Amino acid sequence: MGLEQFKNRNVGTQNYKMLDLGQSPETGMGKFKQVLDRTFKGELLVGLWVTMREMINALFKGQMHTVKYPFEKLPISPRYRAIHDMLRLLESGHYRCIGCGLCEKICISNCITMDTRYDENQRKEVSEYTINFGRCIFCGYCAEVCPELAIVHGPRYETASEQRASFSLFEDMLTPIDKLNLQQEYDGFGAVSPNADENIKKTPLAY
Amino acid sequence: METTLVQNLPEVTAAGVIIKAILILAVIAAIAGFGTFIERKVLAFMQRRLGPMHVGPYGLLQLVADGIKLFTKEDIVPQNANSLIFKIAPSITAATAFIALAAVPVFPDFTIPEWVPLLGGVFVPSIAADLNIGILFVLGMMAAGLYGPLLAGMAQANKWGIIGAARTAIQFLSYEVVTGLSILAPIMLVGSLSFVDFNNAQAGGISHWLIWQQPVAFVLFLIAGFAETNRTPFDLLEHEAEVVSGYATEYSGMRWGMFFIGEYANMITISIIAAVVFLGGYSEVGIGWLTIILKVGFFFFLMLWVRAAWPHVRPDQLMWLCWKVLMPIAVINIVITGIVMMV
Numbered sequence: 001m002g003l004e005q006f007k008n009r010n011v012g013t014q015n016y017k018m019l020d021l022g023q024s025p026e027t028g029m030g031k032f033k034q035v036l037d038r039t040f041k042g043e044l045l046v047g048l049w050v051t052m053r054e055m056i057n058a059l060f061k062g063q064m065h066t067v068k069y070p071f072e073k074l075p076i077s078p079r080y081r082a083i084h085d086m087l088r089l090l091e092s093g094h095y096r097c098i099g100c101g102l103c104e105k106i107c108i109s110n111c112i113t114m115d116t117r118y119d120e121n122q123r124k125e126v127s128e129y130t131i132n133f134g135r136c137i138f139c140g141y142c143a144e145v146c147p148e149l150a151i152v153h154g155p156r157y158e159t160a161s162e163q164r165a166s167f168s169l170f171e172d173m174l175t176p177i178d179k180l181n182l183q184q185e186y187d188g189f190g191a192v193s194p195n196a197d198e199n200i201k202k203t204p205l206a207y
Numbered sequence: 208m209e210t211t212l213v214q215n216l217p218e219v220t221a222a223g224v225i226i227k228a229i230l231i232l233a234v235i236a237a238i239a240g241f242g243t244f245i246e247r248k249v250l251a252f253m254q255r256r257l258g259p260m261h262v263g264p265y266g267l268l269q270l271v272a273d274g275i276k277l278f279t280k281e282d283i284v285p286q287n288a289n290s291l292i293f294k295i296a297p298s299i300t301a302a303t304a305f306i307a308l309a310a311v312p313v314f315p316d317f318t319i320p321e322w323v324p325l326l327g328g329v330f331v332p333s334i335a336a337d338l339n340i341g342i343l344f345v346l347g348m349m350a351a352g353l354y355g356p357l358l359a360g361m362a363q364a365n366k367w368g369i370i371g372a373a374r375t376a377i378q379f380l381s382y383e384v385v386t387g388l389s390i391l392a393p394i395m396l397v398g399s400l401s402f403v404d405f406n407n408a409q410a411g412g413i414s415h416w417l418i419w420q421q422p423v424a425f426v427l428f429l430i431a432g433f434a435e436t437n438r439t440p441f442d443l444l445e446h447e448a449e450v451v452s453g454y455a456t457e458y459s460g461m462r463w464g465m466f467f468i469g470e471y472a473n474m475i476t477i478s479i480i481a482a483v484v485f486l487g488g489y490s491e492v493g494i495g496w497l498t499i500i501l502k503v504g505f506f507f508f509l510m511l512w513v514r515a516a517w518p519h520v521r522p523d524q525l526m527w528l529c530w531k532v533l534m535p536i537a538v539i540n541i542v543i544t545g546i547v548m549m550v
Contacts, residue, residue: 035532044516044517047516047517048512048513048516048517050516051253051512051515051516052253052512054252054253054254054255055249055252055253057255058252058253058255058256059252063255064255064256064257065255065256066255066256066257068257068260
Protein backbone atom coordinates (compact mmCIF):
# COMPACT_ATOMS: atom_id res chain seq x y z
CA MET A 1 0.00 0.00 0.00
CA GLY A 2 1.46 3.33 -1.02
CA LEU A 3 1.54 6.37 1.15
CA GLU A 4 0.19 8.87 -1.41
CA GLN A 5 -3.34 8.79 -0.13
CA PHE A 6 -2.18 9.37 3.42
CA LYS A 7 -0.12 12.35 2.41
CA ASN A 8 -3.14 14.09 0.95
CA ARG A 9 -4.36 15.94 4.00
CA ASN A 10 -6.96 18.22 2.44
CA VAL A 11 -9.74 15.95 3.56
CA GLY A 12 -12.24 18.67 4.25
CA THR A 13 -12.37 19.83 0.65
CA GLN A 14 -13.16 16.54 -1.02
CA ASN A 15 -16.24 14.93 -2.49
CA TYR A 16 -19.01 16.17 -0.26
CA LYS A 17 -22.47 15.42 -1.60
CA MET A 18 -25.02 18.11 -0.87
CA LEU A 19 -28.49 16.87 0.07
CA ASP A 20 -31.23 18.23 -2.13
CA LEU A 21 -33.75 19.12 0.54
CA GLY A 22 -35.90 21.32 -1.67
CA GLN A 23 -38.30 23.93 -0.38
CA SER A 24 -41.17 23.40 2.03
CA PRO A 25 -44.43 24.25 0.26
CA GLU A 26 -46.10 27.47 1.37
CA THR A 27 -49.52 27.34 -0.23
CA GLY A 28 -52.28 24.80 0.25
CA MET A 29 -51.98 23.67 -3.34
CA GLY A 30 -48.25 23.18 -2.89
CA LYS A 31 -48.82 21.04 0.18
CA PHE A 32 -51.40 19.00 -1.69
CA LYS A 33 -48.92 18.47 -4.53
CA GLN A 34 -46.29 17.38 -2.02
CA VAL A 35 -48.67 14.82 -0.54
CA LEU A 36 -49.44 13.50 -4.02
CA ASP A 37 -45.76 13.37 -4.96
CA ARG A 38 -44.85 11.50 -1.83
CA THR A 39 -47.79 9.14 -2.15
CA PHE A 40 -46.92 8.02 -5.64
CA LYS A 41 -43.15 8.19 -5.31
CA GLY A 42 -42.98 4.65 -3.97
CA GLU A 43 -40.68 5.45 -1.09
CA LEU A 44 -42.65 3.11 1.13
CA LEU A 45 -41.98 0.33 -1.34
CA VAL A 46 -38.27 1.19 -1.23
CA GLY A 47 -38.41 0.67 2.54
CA LEU A 48 -40.11 -2.68 2.04
CA TRP A 49 -37.48 -3.69 -0.50
CA VAL A 50 -34.62 -2.77 1.83
CA THR A 51 -35.88 -5.02 4.61
CA MET A 52 -36.62 -7.82 2.15
CA ARG A 53 -33.12 -7.49 0.69
CA GLU A 54 -31.59 -7.75 4.14
CA MET A 55 -33.67 -10.84 4.85
CA ILE A 56 -32.52 -12.48 1.61
CA ASN A 57 -28.91 -11.55 2.35
CA ALA A 58 -29.17 -12.93 5.85
CA LEU A 59 -30.88 -16.17 4.93
CA PHE A 60 -29.28 -17.11 1.64
CA LYS A 61 -26.05 -15.17 1.35
CA GLY A 62 -24.60 -15.87 4.77
CA GLN A 63 -24.73 -12.33 6.06
CA MET A 64 -26.35 -13.21 9.35
CA HIS A 65 -24.78 -11.09 12.04
CA THR A 66 -25.63 -13.16 15.07
CA VAL A 67 -22.74 -14.83 16.87
CA LYS A 68 -24.11 -17.57 19.10
CA TYR A 69 -21.74 -16.47 21.81
CA PRO A 70 -21.10 -19.30 24.20
CA PHE A 71 -20.80 -21.66 21.23
CA GLU A 72 -19.08 -19.34 18.80
CA LYS A 73 -16.52 -16.70 19.62
CA LEU A 74 -15.15 -13.81 17.67
CA PRO A 75 -11.37 -13.69 17.30
CA ILE A 76 -9.66 -11.18 19.55
CA SER A 77 -6.71 -8.98 18.84
CA PRO A 78 -3.27 -10.33 19.76
CA ARG A 79 -2.85 -7.13 21.77
CA TYR A 80 -5.81 -7.99 23.96
CA ARG A 81 -4.78 -8.22 27.61
CA ALA A 82 -6.76 -10.98 29.27
CA ILE A 83 -5.88 -13.47 32.00
CA HIS A 84 -2.15 -14.17 32.10
CA ASP A 85 -0.54 -17.30 30.76
CA MET A 86 2.70 -18.83 31.93
CA LEU A 87 4.56 -20.33 29.01
CA ARG A 88 6.92 -23.30 28.92
CA LEU A 89 10.12 -23.90 27.05
CA LEU A 90 9.30 -25.85 23.91
CA GLU A 91 12.36 -28.11 24.07
CA SER A 92 12.41 -29.24 27.69
CA GLY A 93 8.88 -28.50 28.76
CA HIS A 94 10.17 -26.67 31.80
CA TYR A 95 8.50 -23.42 32.66
CA ARG A 96 10.27 -20.35 31.36
CA CYS A 97 10.12 -18.30 34.52
CA ILE A 98 13.57 -17.75 35.97
CA GLY A 99 12.33 -16.16 39.16
CA CYS A 100 13.91 -12.77 38.47
CA GLY A 101 11.06 -10.95 40.22
CA LEU A 102 10.81 -8.10 37.70
CA CYS A 103 7.07 -8.60 37.21
CA GLU A 104 6.51 -8.45 40.95
CA LYS A 105 8.50 -5.22 41.12
CA ILE A 106 6.90 -3.45 38.20
CA CYS A 107 3.33 -4.41 39.07
CA ILE A 108 1.65 -1.09 39.79
CA SER A 109 -1.24 -2.60 41.66
CA ASN A 110 0.93 -4.91 43.71
CA CYS A 111 -1.06 -7.95 42.79
CA ILE A 112 1.80 -10.32 41.89
CA THR A 113 3.28 -12.26 44.76
CA MET A 114 6.18 -14.61 44.18
CA ASP A 115 8.61 -16.57 46.23
CA THR A 116 11.69 -18.29 44.94
CA ARG A 117 14.32 -20.65 46.24
CA TYR A 118 17.36 -22.56 44.97
CA ASP A 119 16.75 -26.09 43.83
CA GLU A 120 19.28 -28.93 44.09
CA ASN A 121 21.11 -27.66 40.98
CA GLN A 122 21.42 -24.19 42.47
CA ARG A 123 18.95 -22.82 39.92
CA LYS A 124 16.23 -20.40 40.87
CA GLU A 125 12.91 -22.14 41.18
CA VAL A 126 9.53 -20.53 41.66
CA SER A 127 8.11 -21.94 44.85
CA GLU A 128 5.04 -19.73 44.95
CA TYR A 129 3.50 -17.45 42.36
CA THR A 130 0.04 -15.91 42.53
CA ILE A 131 -1.70 -13.00 40.85
CA ASN A 132 -4.53 -11.41 42.80
CA PHE A 133 -7.04 -10.80 40.04
CA GLY A 134 -9.16 -8.78 42.40
CA ARG A 135 -6.45 -6.14 42.18
CA CYS A 136 -4.94 -6.71 38.74
CA ILE A 137 -5.76 -3.92 36.29
CA PHE A 138 -4.42 -5.82 33.28
CA CYS A 139 -1.97 -3.05 32.43
CA GLY A 140 0.39 -5.52 30.81
CA TYR A 141 3.59 -4.21 32.42
CA CYS A 142 4.47 -7.67 33.72
CA ALA A 143 4.32 -9.14 30.22
CA GLU A 144 6.27 -6.19 28.86
CA VAL A 145 9.05 -6.43 31.40
CA CYS A 146 9.48 -10.19 31.40
CA PRO A 147 12.91 -10.97 29.90
CA GLU A 148 12.03 -14.58 29.08
CA LEU A 149 8.53 -14.09 27.56
CA ALA A 150 7.42 -16.33 30.40
CA ILE A 151 4.42 -14.36 31.65
CA VAL A 152 2.19 -13.21 28.80
CA HIS A 153 -1.42 -12.20 28.32
CA GLY A 154 -3.52 -15.05 27.02
CA PRO A 155 -6.83 -15.00 25.15
CA ARG A 156 -9.00 -16.06 28.09
CA TYR A 157 -11.34 -13.13 28.57
CA GLU A 158 -14.20 -14.97 30.26
CA THR A 159 -13.19 -14.24 33.80
CA ALA A 160 -16.44 -14.81 35.66
CA SER A 161 -15.90 -17.39 38.35
CA GLU A 162 -17.16 -18.41 41.73
CA GLN A 163 -13.90 -17.56 43.39
CA ARG A 164 -11.34 -14.90 42.72
CA ALA A 165 -8.66 -17.48 43.29
CA SER A 166 -9.82 -19.56 40.36
CA PHE A 167 -7.25 -18.31 37.88
CA SER A 168 -4.56 -17.05 40.09
CA LEU A 169 -2.21 -19.92 40.92
CA PHE A 170 0.93 -20.55 38.96
CA GLU A 171 -0.27 -24.00 37.94
CA ASP A 172 -3.57 -22.59 36.66
CA MET A 173 -1.79 -20.17 34.35
CA LEU A 174 0.95 -22.55 33.26
CA THR A 175 0.51 -24.22 29.89
CA PRO A 176 -0.55 -27.84 30.58
CA ILE A 177 2.35 -30.11 29.79
CA ASP A 178 0.26 -32.28 27.47
CA LYS A 179 -0.79 -29.25 25.44
CA LEU A 180 2.70 -27.97 24.96
CA ASN A 181 2.54 -28.31 21.20
CA LEU A 182 -0.54 -26.08 21.14
CA GLN A 183 1.20 -23.31 23.04
CA GLN A 184 0.84 -20.00 21.23
CA GLU A 185 3.89 -17.85 21.05
CA TYR A 186 3.30 -14.31 22.24
CA ASP A 187 3.93 -11.69 19.58
CA GLY A 188 5.14 -9.35 22.25
CA PHE A 189 3.59 -6.40 23.95
CA GLY A 190 2.25 -3.98 21.34
CA ALA A 191 2.21 -6.50 18.51
CA VAL A 192 0.33 -5.50 15.37
CA SER A 193 -2.97 -7.21 14.68
CA PRO A 194 -2.90 -9.59 11.72
CA ASN A 195 -5.64 -7.52 10.02
CA ALA A 196 -3.98 -4.20 10.79
CA ASP A 197 -3.85 -3.20 7.12
CA GLU A 198 -7.64 -3.44 6.78
CA ASN A 199 -8.15 -1.24 9.79
CA ILE A 200 -6.03 1.65 8.57
CA LYS A 201 -8.17 4.64 7.68
CA LYS A 202 -7.33 8.08 6.58
CA THR A 203 -7.47 10.48 9.48
CA PRO A 204 -8.51 14.04 8.75
CA LEU A 205 -5.58 16.14 9.89
CA ALA A 206 -6.40 19.52 8.36
CA TYR A 207 -8.29 21.64 10.84
CA MET B 208 -78.44 -13.90 -6.70
CA GLU B 209 -79.05 -17.40 -5.39
CA THR B 210 -77.90 -18.20 -1.94
CA THR B 211 -74.68 -19.57 -0.68
CA LEU B 212 -73.52 -23.16 -0.68
CA VAL B 213 -74.01 -25.59 -3.49
CA GLN B 214 -77.32 -27.35 -2.96
CA ASN B 215 -76.19 -30.96 -3.07
CA LEU B 216 -73.92 -30.66 -0.05
CA PRO B 217 -74.98 -32.62 3.05
CA GLU B 218 -77.09 -30.96 5.70
CA VAL B 219 -75.26 -28.89 8.27
CA THR B 220 -75.99 -30.36 11.69
CA ALA B 221 -75.43 -28.98 15.15
CA ALA B 222 -72.70 -31.54 15.74
CA GLY B 223 -70.87 -30.38 12.64
CA VAL B 224 -71.03 -26.76 13.73
CA ILE B 225 -69.77 -27.61 17.20
CA ILE B 226 -66.88 -29.60 15.77
CA LYS B 227 -66.12 -26.68 13.50
CA ALA B 228 -66.20 -24.26 16.41
CA ILE B 229 -63.80 -26.41 18.41
CA LEU B 230 -61.57 -26.73 15.36
CA ILE B 231 -61.47 -22.96 14.84
CA LEU B 232 -60.79 -22.31 18.51
CA ALA B 233 -58.02 -24.88 18.76
CA VAL B 234 -56.35 -24.28 15.41
CA ILE B 235 -56.58 -20.49 15.33
CA ALA B 236 -55.45 -20.20 18.94
CA ALA B 237 -52.48 -22.41 18.10
CA ILE B 238 -51.76 -20.47 14.90
CA ALA B 239 -52.10 -17.19 16.78
CA GLY B 240 -49.57 -18.41 19.29
CA PHE B 241 -47.36 -19.69 16.53
CA GLY B 242 -47.75 -16.31 14.85
CA THR B 243 -45.76 -14.73 17.65
CA PHE B 244 -42.92 -17.11 16.84
CA ILE B 245 -43.18 -16.36 13.11
CA GLU B 246 -43.20 -12.66 13.84
CA ARG B 247 -40.09 -12.84 15.98
CA LYS B 248 -38.33 -14.94 13.37
CA VAL B 249 -39.26 -12.74 10.41
CA LEU B 250 -38.38 -9.53 12.21
CA ALA B 251 -35.08 -11.09 13.25
CA PHE B 252 -34.22 -12.17 9.71
CA MET B 253 -35.01 -8.73 8.39
CA GLN B 254 -32.57 -7.30 10.91
CA ARG B 255 -30.04 -10.04 10.06
CA ARG B 256 -30.50 -11.73 13.40
CA LEU B 257 -31.38 -15.33 14.09
CA GLY B 258 -34.33 -14.87 16.42
CA PRO B 259 -35.27 -17.54 18.95
CA MET B 260 -32.98 -20.52 18.38
CA HIS B 261 -32.53 -22.47 21.57
CA VAL B 262 -35.88 -24.04 22.52
CA GLY B 263 -36.33 -26.93 20.17
CA PRO B 264 -34.98 -27.10 16.61
CA TYR B 265 -34.63 -23.55 15.23
CA GLY B 266 -36.55 -22.34 18.27
CA LEU B 267 -39.78 -24.00 17.16
CA LEU B 268 -40.76 -24.83 20.72
CA GLN B 269 -40.29 -21.25 21.89
CA LEU B 270 -44.08 -21.09 21.94
CA VAL B 271 -44.16 -23.79 24.63
CA ALA B 272 -41.65 -21.91 26.74
CA ASP B 273 -43.65 -18.70 26.33
CA GLY B 274 -46.83 -20.53 27.26
CA ILE B 275 -45.33 -21.99 30.42
CA LYS B 276 -44.08 -18.57 31.38
CA LEU B 277 -47.42 -16.86 30.74
CA PHE B 278 -49.41 -19.49 32.60
CA THR B 279 -47.20 -19.57 35.67
CA LYS B 280 -46.67 -15.85 35.99
CA GLU B 281 -48.23 -14.14 38.97
CA ASP B 282 -51.58 -12.58 38.18
CA ILE B 283 -51.42 -9.02 39.46
CA VAL B 284 -54.39 -6.68 39.74
CA PRO B 285 -53.17 -3.16 40.57
CA GLN B 286 -54.33 -1.66 43.83
CA ASN B 287 -56.57 1.13 42.54
CA ALA B 288 -57.78 -0.70 39.48
CA ASN B 289 -61.42 -1.58 38.95
CA SER B 290 -60.72 -5.26 39.36
CA LEU B 291 -63.89 -6.59 37.73
CA ILE B 292 -63.46 -4.63 34.51
CA PHE B 293 -59.72 -5.17 34.65
CA LYS B 294 -60.32 -8.92 34.64
CA ILE B 295 -63.06 -8.91 32.00
CA ALA B 296 -61.31 -6.72 29.44
CA PRO B 297 -58.81 -9.30 28.06
CA SER B 298 -61.58 -11.83 27.51
CA ILE B 299 -63.49 -9.24 25.48
CA THR B 300 -60.58 -8.91 23.08
CA ALA B 301 -60.04 -12.64 22.76
CA ALA B 302 -63.74 -13.50 22.59
CA THR B 303 -64.67 -10.93 19.93
CA ALA B 304 -61.70 -12.01 17.84
CA PHE B 305 -62.88 -15.62 17.88
CA ILE B 306 -66.57 -14.77 17.47
CA ALA B 307 -65.63 -12.84 14.34
CA LEU B 308 -63.93 -15.99 13.05
CA ALA B 309 -67.24 -17.84 13.30
CA ALA B 310 -68.54 -16.14 10.17
CA VAL B 311 -65.48 -16.30 7.92
CA PRO B 312 -64.55 -19.38 5.93
CA VAL B 313 -61.68 -21.18 7.65
CA PHE B 314 -60.48 -24.38 5.92
CA PRO B 315 -62.60 -26.16 3.30
CA ASP B 316 -65.63 -28.25 4.32
CA PHE B 317 -65.24 -32.00 4.80
CA THR B 318 -67.12 -35.04 6.07
CA ILE B 319 -65.77 -37.09 8.94
CA PRO B 320 -65.20 -40.67 7.68
CA GLU B 321 -67.71 -43.34 8.73
CA TRP B 322 -65.18 -45.46 10.65
CA VAL B 323 -64.60 -42.73 13.24
CA PRO B 324 -66.61 -43.75 16.31
CA LEU B 325 -69.37 -41.48 17.58
CA LEU B 326 -68.82 -38.70 15.03
CA GLY B 327 -68.60 -40.72 11.81
CA GLY B 328 -70.44 -39.22 8.87
CA VAL B 329 -70.86 -35.76 10.35
CA PHE B 330 -70.51 -33.01 7.77
CA VAL B 331 -68.27 -30.16 8.94
CA PRO B 332 -68.97 -26.92 7.04
CA SER B 333 -66.30 -24.46 5.98
CA ILE B 334 -68.00 -21.64 7.86
CA ALA B 335 -69.22 -22.23 11.39
CA ALA B 336 -72.12 -19.84 10.92
CA ASP B 337 -72.87 -19.19 7.26
CA LEU B 338 -74.68 -15.90 7.79
CA ASN B 339 -76.06 -14.05 4.82
CA ILE B 340 -74.68 -10.88 6.40
CA GLY B 341 -71.28 -12.39 7.11
CA ILE B 342 -69.23 -9.28 6.34
CA LEU B 343 -71.38 -7.03 8.50
CA PHE B 344 -71.15 -9.51 11.35
CA VAL B 345 -67.38 -9.83 11.15
CA LEU B 346 -66.79 -6.10 10.88
CA GLY B 347 -69.22 -5.50 13.73
CA MET B 348 -67.50 -8.03 15.94
CA MET B 349 -64.09 -6.57 15.23
CA ALA B 350 -65.52 -3.15 16.03
CA ALA B 351 -66.89 -4.49 19.31
CA GLY B 352 -63.38 -5.72 20.03
CA LEU B 353 -62.34 -2.14 20.71
CA TYR B 354 -63.99 -2.42 24.11
CA GLY B 355 -61.19 -4.73 25.18
CA PRO B 356 -58.34 -2.21 25.02
CA LEU B 357 -60.66 0.65 25.91
CA LEU B 358 -61.94 -0.87 29.16
CA ALA B 359 -58.54 -2.33 29.99
CA GLY B 360 -56.88 1.04 29.67
CA MET B 361 -59.50 2.85 31.72
CA ALA B 362 -59.76 0.23 34.48
CA GLN B 363 -56.10 -0.07 35.41
CA ALA B 364 -55.54 3.25 37.20
CA ASN B 365 -52.44 4.00 35.17
CA LYS B 366 -51.79 7.10 33.11
CA TRP B 367 -50.23 5.17 30.26
CA GLY B 368 -53.30 2.95 30.26
CA ILE B 369 -55.56 5.98 30.04
CA ILE B 370 -53.61 7.36 27.09
CA GLY B 371 -53.73 3.95 25.48
CA ALA B 372 -57.49 3.78 25.98
CA ALA B 373 -57.96 7.25 24.49
CA ARG B 374 -55.90 6.28 21.49
CA THR B 375 -57.95 3.10 21.16
CA ALA B 376 -61.10 5.14 20.93
CA ILE B 377 -59.82 7.59 18.29
CA GLN B 378 -58.03 4.98 16.22
CA PHE B 379 -60.61 2.21 16.12
CA LEU B 380 -63.58 4.54 15.73
CA SER B 381 -61.88 6.42 12.89
CA TYR B 382 -60.80 3.39 10.98
CA GLU B 383 -64.10 1.57 11.34
CA VAL B 384 -65.42 4.22 8.95
CA VAL B 385 -62.75 3.55 6.37
CA THR B 386 -63.08 -0.23 6.65
CA GLY B 387 -66.81 -0.06 6.13
CA LEU B 388 -66.69 2.43 3.27
CA SER B 389 -63.82 0.72 1.48
CA ILE B 390 -65.51 -2.66 1.53
CA LEU B 391 -68.83 -1.15 0.45
CA ALA B 392 -67.75 -0.85 -3.19
CA PRO B 393 -66.99 -4.57 -3.60
CA ILE B 394 -70.26 -5.32 -1.81
CA MET B 395 -72.08 -3.18 -4.37
CA LEU B 396 -70.38 -5.06 -7.20
CA VAL B 397 -71.14 -8.51 -5.84
CA GLY B 398 -74.53 -7.60 -4.43
CA SER B 399 -74.25 -9.77 -1.34
CA LEU B 400 -72.86 -9.68 2.16
CA SER B 401 -71.99 -13.34 2.29
CA PHE B 402 -68.38 -14.45 2.00
CA VAL B 403 -69.44 -17.49 0.02
CA ASP B 404 -71.03 -15.27 -2.61
CA PHE B 405 -67.86 -13.21 -2.77
CA ASN B 406 -65.89 -16.38 -3.28
CA ASN B 407 -68.20 -17.66 -6.00
CA ALA B 408 -68.33 -14.30 -7.76
CA GLN B 409 -64.58 -14.41 -8.29
CA ALA B 410 -64.41 -17.99 -9.53
CA GLY B 411 -62.73 -18.31 -12.88
CA GLY B 412 -59.16 -17.31 -12.43
CA ILE B 413 -57.00 -14.38 -11.49
CA SER B 414 -58.61 -12.03 -13.99
CA HIS B 415 -61.91 -12.30 -12.10
CA TRP B 416 -60.44 -11.17 -8.80
CA LEU B 417 -62.06 -8.04 -7.39
CA ILE B 418 -58.69 -6.41 -6.78
CA TRP B 419 -58.51 -5.52 -10.49
CA GLN B 420 -61.89 -3.81 -10.38
CA GLN B 421 -61.39 -2.24 -6.96
CA PRO B 422 -57.67 -1.53 -6.45
CA VAL B 423 -58.39 1.63 -4.48
CA ALA B 424 -60.79 -0.17 -2.16
CA PHE B 425 -58.18 -2.90 -1.68
CA VAL B 426 -55.48 -0.46 -0.61
CA LEU B 427 -57.88 1.42 1.65
CA PHE B 428 -59.05 -1.80 3.24
CA LEU B 429 -55.48 -2.92 3.85
CA ILE B 430 -54.58 0.39 5.50
CA ALA B 431 -57.69 0.32 7.65
CA GLY B 432 -57.07 -3.33 8.44
CA PHE B 433 -53.62 -2.51 9.72
CA ALA B 434 -55.13 0.19 11.92
CA GLU B 435 -57.87 -2.07 13.21
CA THR B 436 -55.57 -4.93 14.07
CA ASN B 437 -53.27 -2.47 15.77
CA ARG B 438 -50.31 -3.28 13.55
CA THR B 439 -47.22 -1.23 13.12
CA PRO B 440 -47.66 1.93 11.17
CA PHE B 441 -50.68 2.46 13.42
CA ASP B 442 -49.88 0.64 16.65
CA LEU B 443 -50.37 3.69 18.79
CA LEU B 444 -52.26 1.77 21.45
CA GLU B 445 -49.19 0.16 22.88
CA HIS B 446 -46.44 2.28 21.39
CA GLU B 447 -43.54 1.37 23.65
CA ALA B 448 -41.52 4.47 22.97
CA GLU B 449 -44.34 6.80 23.93
CA VAL B 450 -46.78 5.13 26.31
CA VAL B 451 -44.80 2.21 27.81
CA SER B 452 -47.26 -0.45 26.73
CA GLY B 453 -50.47 1.57 26.45
CA TYR B 454 -53.57 -0.28 27.50
CA ALA B 455 -51.54 -3.39 28.38
CA THR B 456 -49.16 -1.64 30.77
CA GLU B 457 -50.45 -3.23 33.97
CA TYR B 458 -51.24 -6.62 32.51
CA SER B 459 -49.09 -9.68 33.00
CA GLY B 460 -49.31 -13.40 32.58
CA MET B 461 -52.28 -14.97 30.88
CA ARG B 462 -54.43 -11.83 30.81
CA TRP B 463 -51.79 -10.13 28.73
CA GLY B 464 -51.52 -13.31 26.69
CA MET B 465 -55.22 -13.09 25.85
CA PHE B 466 -54.74 -9.61 24.41
CA PHE B 467 -51.97 -11.05 22.33
CA ILE B 468 -53.97 -14.02 21.09
CA GLY B 469 -56.86 -11.68 20.29
CA GLU B 470 -54.56 -9.42 18.28
CA TYR B 471 -53.15 -12.30 16.27
CA ALA B 472 -56.59 -13.81 15.72
CA ASN B 473 -57.69 -10.43 14.39
CA MET B 474 -54.70 -10.38 12.06
CA ILE B 475 -55.79 -13.74 10.71
CA THR B 476 -59.38 -12.52 10.34
CA ILE B 477 -58.34 -9.42 8.40
CA SER B 478 -56.06 -11.56 6.24
CA ILE B 479 -58.90 -13.95 5.46
CA ILE B 480 -61.31 -11.11 4.65
CA ALA B 481 -58.78 -9.46 2.35
CA ALA B 482 -58.07 -12.77 0.66
CA VAL B 483 -61.72 -13.71 0.18
CA VAL B 484 -63.07 -10.30 -0.79
CA PHE B 485 -60.28 -9.07 -3.04
CA LEU B 486 -58.03 -11.98 -4.01
CA GLY B 487 -60.54 -14.61 -5.05
CA GLY B 488 -60.67 -16.57 -1.81
CA TYR B 489 -60.68 -20.34 -2.16
CA SER B 490 -62.45 -20.33 -5.52
CA GLU B 491 -59.72 -22.18 -7.46
CA VAL B 492 -61.11 -25.58 -8.31
CA GLY B 493 -59.38 -28.43 -6.47
CA ILE B 494 -56.54 -26.41 -4.91
CA GLY B 495 -58.69 -23.85 -3.17
CA TRP B 496 -57.52 -24.95 0.26
CA LEU B 497 -53.92 -24.32 -0.76
CA THR B 498 -54.43 -20.97 -2.44
CA ILE B 499 -56.42 -19.56 0.48
CA ILE B 500 -53.62 -20.59 2.85
CA LEU B 501 -51.05 -18.96 0.57
CA LYS B 502 -53.10 -15.77 0.31
CA VAL B 503 -53.71 -15.55 4.05
CA GLY B 504 -50.06 -16.35 4.65
CA PHE B 505 -49.06 -13.55 2.30
CA PHE B 506 -51.16 -10.98 4.15
CA PHE B 507 -49.86 -12.20 7.50
CA PHE B 508 -46.31 -11.91 6.22
CA LEU B 509 -47.08 -8.46 4.82
CA MET B 510 -48.06 -7.28 8.30
CA LEU B 511 -44.74 -8.49 9.73
CA TRP B 512 -42.84 -7.11 6.76
CA VAL B 513 -44.39 -3.69 7.17
CA ARG B 514 -43.58 -3.76 10.86
CA ALA B 515 -39.93 -4.35 10.04
CA ALA B 516 -39.80 -1.63 7.39
CA TRP B 517 -41.94 1.33 8.32
CA PRO B 518 -41.95 3.79 11.21
CA HIS B 519 -44.99 4.66 13.30
CA VAL B 520 -47.21 7.63 12.62
CA ARG B 521 -48.20 10.14 15.24
CA PRO B 522 -51.78 10.14 16.56
CA ASP B 523 -52.55 13.44 14.80
CA GLN B 524 -51.12 12.11 11.54
CA LEU B 525 -53.27 9.04 12.00
CA MET B 526 -56.44 11.10 12.38
CA TRP B 527 -55.41 13.38 9.51
CA LEU B 528 -54.82 10.40 7.27
CA CYS B 529 -58.13 8.80 8.18
CA TRP B 530 -60.54 11.70 8.01
CA LYS B 531 -58.91 13.97 5.45
CA VAL B 532 -57.46 11.45 3.02
CA LEU B 533 -58.75 7.91 3.28
CA MET B 534 -62.41 8.64 3.98
CA PRO B 535 -62.87 11.08 1.06
CA ILE B 536 -61.09 8.65 -1.26
CA ALA B 537 -63.35 5.84 -0.07
CA VAL B 538 -66.48 7.94 -0.66
CA ILE B 539 -65.30 8.99 -4.14
CA ASN B 540 -64.52 5.36 -4.89
CA ILE B 541 -68.06 4.36 -3.93
CA VAL B 542 -69.58 7.13 -6.05
CA ILE B 543 -67.49 6.21 -9.08
CA THR B 544 -68.31 2.52 -8.62
CA GLY B 545 -72.00 3.40 -8.46
CA ILE B 546 -71.83 5.53 -11.60
CA VAL B 547 -69.98 2.81 -13.51
CA MET B 548 -72.54 0.23 -12.38
CA MET B 549 -75.48 2.40 -13.42
CA VAL B 550 -74.08 3.33 -16.82
